[in-house]
Amino acid sequence: MLKIEHLTKKYGAKVAVDDLSLEIKPGEIYGFIGHNGAGKTTTIRCACGLLDFDEGEITINGRSIREDPLACKMDFAYIPDNPVLFDFLSGIDYLNFIGDVYKVEKSVREERIRRYSDTFEITSNLAQPISSYSHGMKQKLAIVAAMLHEPKLFVLDEPFVGLDPIAAFQFKSMMRELCDKGGAVFFSTHVLDVAEKLCDKIAIIKNGKLIKAGTMDEVKGDVSLEETFLELEREKDA
Amino acid sequence: MLRQLTLINIKGLIGRKASNGKKKFRMPTWLVVVLIGVLLVASFFTMFYEFAKSFYSAAMGWMYFSILGTMTFGFMLMTNIAMAEGQLFESKYNDMLLSMPIKSHHILLSRLIAMLMYDYFIQATMLIPALAAWIMASGKIGAFFVNTLVVSIFWPLLTLAIGAIVGFGLYRVFARSTHKNLLKIIMTFGMIGLYYYFTFKMEMAMAEGGDLAPIGNALGKLKFTEWYGKGIMHTNVKYMLLIIGIAVASIALVFVIVNRFYIKAITINGVVVAKRTYKEKPVRERSVMAALWSRELKRFGAYFTYLINNLMGIIMVLAFAVFMIIKGGSLFKELVDLTQGERELVTGLVAGGGMAAGCFMCCTFGVSGSSISLEGPCLDHLKSLPIRTRDIINSKLLFHYSLMAPAILILSVVFCVVCRFDWKLAACCILLPQAFLIFSDMLGMLVGLFYPKLNWTNEAEVVKRSMAVMVQMFGSMAVLGIGIAAYFLFAAEHIQMDTYYMISTAALFVLAAILYYVIMHFGARKYEKLGG
Numbered sequence: 173m174l175k176i177e178h179l180t181k182k183y184g185a186k187v188a189v190d191d192l193s194l195e196i197k198p199g200e201i202y203g204f205i206g207h208n209g210a211g212k213t214t215t216i217r218c219a220c221g222l223l224d225f226d227e228g229e230i231t232i233n234g235r236s237i238r239e240d241p242l243a244c245k246m247d248f249a250y251i252p253d254n255p256v257l258f259d260f261l262s263g264i265d266y267l268n269f270i271g272d273v274y275k276v277e278k279s280v281r282e283e284r285i286r287r288y289s290d291t292f293e294i295t296s297n298l299a300q301p302i303s304s305y306s307h308g309m310k311q312k313l314a315i316v317a318a319m320l321h322e323p324k325l326f327v328l329d330e331p332f333v334g335l336d337p338i339a340a341f342q343f344k345s346m347m348r349e350l351c352d353k354g355g356a357v358f359f360s361t362h363v364l365d366v367a368e369k370l371c372d373k374i375a376i377i378k379n380g381k382l383i384k385a386g387t388m389d390e391v392k393g394d395v396s397l398e399e400t401f402l403e404l405e406r407e408k409d410a
Numbered sequence: 411m412l413r414q415l416t417l418i419n420i421k422g423l424i425g426r427k428a429s430n431g432k433k434k435f436r437m438p439t440w441l442v443v444v445l446i447g448v449l450l451v452a453s454f455f456t457m458f459y460e461f462a463k464s465f466y467s468a469a470m471g472w473m474y475f476s477i478l479g480t481m482t483f484g485f486m487l488m489t490n491i492a493m494a495e496g497q498l499f500e501s502k503y504n505d506m507l508l509s510m511p512i513k514s515h516h517i518l519l520s521r522l523i524a525m526l527m528y529d530y531f532i533q534a535t536m537l538i539p540a541l542a543a544w545i546m547a548s549g550k551i552g553a554f555f556v557n558t559l560v561v562s563i564f565w566p567l568l569t570l571a572i573g574a575i576v577g578f579g580l581y582r583v584f585a586r587s588t589h590k591n592l593l594k595i596i597m598t599f600g601m602i603g604l605y606y607y608f609t610f611k612m613e614m615a616m617a618e619g620g621d622l623a624p625i626g627n628a629l630g631k632l633k634f635t636e637w638y639g640k641g642i643m644h645t646n647v648k649y650m651l652l653i654i655g656i657a658v659a660s661i662a663l664v665f666v667i668v669n670r671f672y673i674k675a676i677t678i679n680g681v682v683v684a685k686r687t688y689k690e691k692p693v694r695e696r697s698v699m700a701a702l703w704s705r706e707l708k709r710f711g712a713y714f715t716y717l718i719n720n721l722m723g724i725i726m727v728l729a730f731a732v733f734m735i736i737k738g739g740s741l742f743k744e745l746v747d748l749t750q751g752e753r754e755l756v757t758g759l760v761a762g763g764g765m766a767a768g769c770f771m772c773c774t775f776g777v778s779g780s781s782i783s784l785e786g787p788c789l790d791h792l793k794s795l796p797i798r799t800r801d802i803i804n805s806k807l808l809f810h811y812s813l814m815a816p817a818i819l820i821l822s823v824v825f826c827v828v829c830r831f832d833w834k835l836a837a838c839c840i841l842l843p844q845a846f847l848i849f850s851d852m853l854g855m856l857v858g859l860f861y862p863k864l865n866w867t868n869e870a871e872v873v874k875r876s877m878a879v880m881v882q883m884f885g886s887m888a889v890l891g892i893g894i895a896a897y898f899l900f901a902a903e904h905i906q907m908d909t910y911y912m913i914s915t916a917a918l919f920v921l922a923a924i925l926y927y928v929i930m931h932f933g934a935r936k937y938e939k940l941g942g
Binding site for chain 2: 217220221222224241242243245246250252255256257258259260261262263264265268269270271272273274277278281282285286295296297298299300301303
């Protein structure tokens with residue numbers, strides 16, 4: 173579904189991502205963890221076509237993000253860590269805009285807006301301008317917008333920040349459901365407990381380099397993910 | 411702490427940010443302020459000099475200074491009312507500041523002082539040319555000079571006091587309204603209308619043989635401005651002390667009142683925001699271009715500074731069209747009579763004048779110049795969507811054109827009908843301003859793509875101060891000026907006016923086409939690299 177091969181991204185002399193390779197297959201919830209400034213967001217932004225990269229290749233369903241960005245973007249939904257949406261639109265105007273961009277037909281759009289807005293309990297706020305939303309409400313609206321065209325791949329940067337427990341639970345359920353139907357989710361997070369319970373596979377990045385990747389059992393073994401992560405961080409420092 | 415807070419507020423008003431480390435040319439703040447000040451002083455000087463000559467010759471200097479006092483009062487008051495909401499109450503730093511060991515009256519006082527500094531700047535842009543004009547008209551520097559400086563130290567305190575209280579009231583009203591921008595537009599146009607009405611009446615009174623008595627009577631009814639004028643001109647200490655005393659007492663009283671409710675006022679914003687009720691409506695599917703255009707329109711209506719800056723141009727064009735409908739015929743006839751029946755010459759010149767006016771208004775229309783920059787915070791989100799770059803750019807170009815084109819077309823058609831142009835001149839009169847509008851549109855977009863200002867926090871930084879908008883405005887004016895100058899300097903003796911207009915129209919379309927090519931090839935690539 174999403175294949176990152178030998179990705180290298182530099183900001184001047186600083187190497188933000190160094191020869192990183194990952195593959196997210198259909199049916200997988202793939203977690204991506206690392207310390208602040210490790211290169212998680214840079215990797216995700218490169219994967220979504222927001223950042224050009226220096227070396228490597230990124231393909232989504234076999235199509236290169238560089239050569240065919242439009243077709244790739246139709247296949248996935250991206251939710252950043254701090255969803256800066258179009259603040260000047262109301263919630264419903266924003267959803268309709270997204271629906272038009274992704275060519276979601278009228279017949280299904282209304283039903284999906286109703287269903288997902290009710291699930292995340294933002295229906296009553298849809299007439300309000302997004303500028304009046306709290307962070308959590310913006311996050312929910314971004315999730316509803318992402319679900320509108322029912323993509324097969326979700327790329328998320330810290331998706332649970334600002335979500336209340338109910339919304340977080342519902343979103344996790346949706347992620348699981350999507351993957352059970354053959355979709356995939358690639359997300360970064362600092363919340364290791366969530367990653368441990370939710371993810372099928374995990375990748376740990378430090379200072380731009382991938383230090384461990386694989387299934388949850390392969391990566392953490394018998395200890396907790398938190399202990400594994402801390403141990404790996406200490407090993408590399410040593 | 412008060413000094414630091416005040417300095418932060420002043421920097422916030424000027425809108426300067428710390429450098430992001432990229433090596434770019436950056437004009438020093440003091441230079442920007444000086445340039446703006448010089449421009450304003452120069453533009454006011456001409457008007458004040460005409461007033462000064464009339465009032466000096468009529469030995470009614472106090473009226474001149476009363477007018478100065480009224481104008482400075484009006485401008486500062488308008489600015490204070492417009493600023494009070496955002497500067498005093500709606501700051502996004504309220505929560506952060508209140509969570510720190512900072513006294514609330516220090517927060518309020520620092521913001522009021524920052525606004526006062528702004529008032530002094532505005533006052534100076536009128537005071538300097540007014541004093542210079544009076545010195546030139548009277549030929550001497552008298553006691554009025556010192557009196558003006560003394561009174562001007564305290565004069566802004568009064569406008570600040572009124573502005574703060576009115577601003578607070580408006581802040582509470584706007585918070586409860588779902589049509590905040592509409593109310594602000596009505597208020598803004600009301601104030602601008604008053605200003606133009608006042609200056610129009612002044613100029614009419616002076617044009618009608620210099621009978622200044624009605625002006626004196628009107629000013630006499632405004633006690634404050636009468637005291638201002640007479641206090642300065644006649645060194646009337648009683649009047650000056652009255653002004654100073656009332657100004658100081660007003661600001662002190664307002665400070666005490668606002669401070670009493672300040673913490674509550676700046677922390678209840680979220681609670682009293684007006685709520686719109688959501689009602690499910692049938693969805694209308696739109697094409698991507700239509701969705702993008704609609705998004706541009708929503709943004710236009712949501713950002714007040716963006717809206718008012720550009721709406722002003724459209725309204726001025728329409729107002730000019732209405733003026734031509736009412737007065738155009740008679741003015742045209744007077745011009746023909748003045749030139750002793752040279753109808754063809756007058757027709758050509760009037761057509762040129764009408765086209766130049768339309769083109770000039772296009773220069774002040776900065777939608778495309780600010781369009782890319784306004785994406786700033788949400789650029790990443792826009793780029794993450796499956797939308798072609800050319801569609802995004804085209805939608806912005808189309809939006810700019812579609813807003814202004816109807817007004818320009820109406821003005822052109824009015825000119826054609828009122829002045830009875832033949833088909834050649836009518837075609838030029840309609841097509842040339844449209845071509846100019848398209849050219850200006852392209853120019854703004856091109857500069858906006860290569861020199862965007864993406865890290866703004868207030869849309870005024872982009873709409874009023876960005877390089878793209880400045881280049882769009884002055885670049886377009888330069889092209890207009892060159893076109894006019896070229897005719898009178900080189901072409902007038904060789905070709906007919908309507909032929910020159912046709913050539914200019916064609917040249918503008920070609921120029922626009924070239925700019926469009928550059929935008930679509932190089933500008934689009936630049937856009938794709940933005941935000942990285």
